[in-house]
Amino acid sequence: MKRAALLAQAIATFLFVLPFRVAVADDPVILVCRDRQDPGIGATLVFDLALKRLARSTNIGPNILFDDHNVPVKVTPGTIEWEVAHNDYVLDRATLELTVIGRVYVCQIAPRQL
Numbered sequence: 001m002k003r004a005a006l007l008a009q010a011i012a013t014f015l016f017v018l019p020f021r022v023a024v025a026d027d028p029v030i031l032v033c034r035d036r037q038d039p040g041i042g043a044t045l046v047f048d049l050a051l052k053r054l055a056r057s058t059n060i061g062p063n064i065l066f067d068d069h070n071v072p073v074k075v076t077p078g079t080i081e082w083e084v085a086h087n088d089y090v091l092d093r094a095t096l097e098l099t100v101i102g103r104v105y106v107c108q109i110a111p112r113q114l
Helices: 002-026
Strands: 029-035 042-048 053-060 069-072 079-084 087-092 097-100 103-109
Antiparallel strands (some): 042 053, 053 069
């Protein structure tokens, strides 16, 4: 009896966790970022975390976030980091603040679009 309860619990846990693992592994993460001091400046970043890549970035206004794509990123529990043209990019995963050459961009996860 105890064995059947443990098996049922394991199956329930697996069925609960599986959709989240698949979604995290397969879905791109899209962030919309704006300069903290000048909201007219910003970027949209698309990450493929399963492949540890910045899949694409597009800029808004005059800034140092350009049309980068397929850039390797270092993913840690606290940050996502990458380098482009000798500039270090550090995205704090808790606050969603992106720091680039002393500028701070405040980011939000983009809503899903159909």
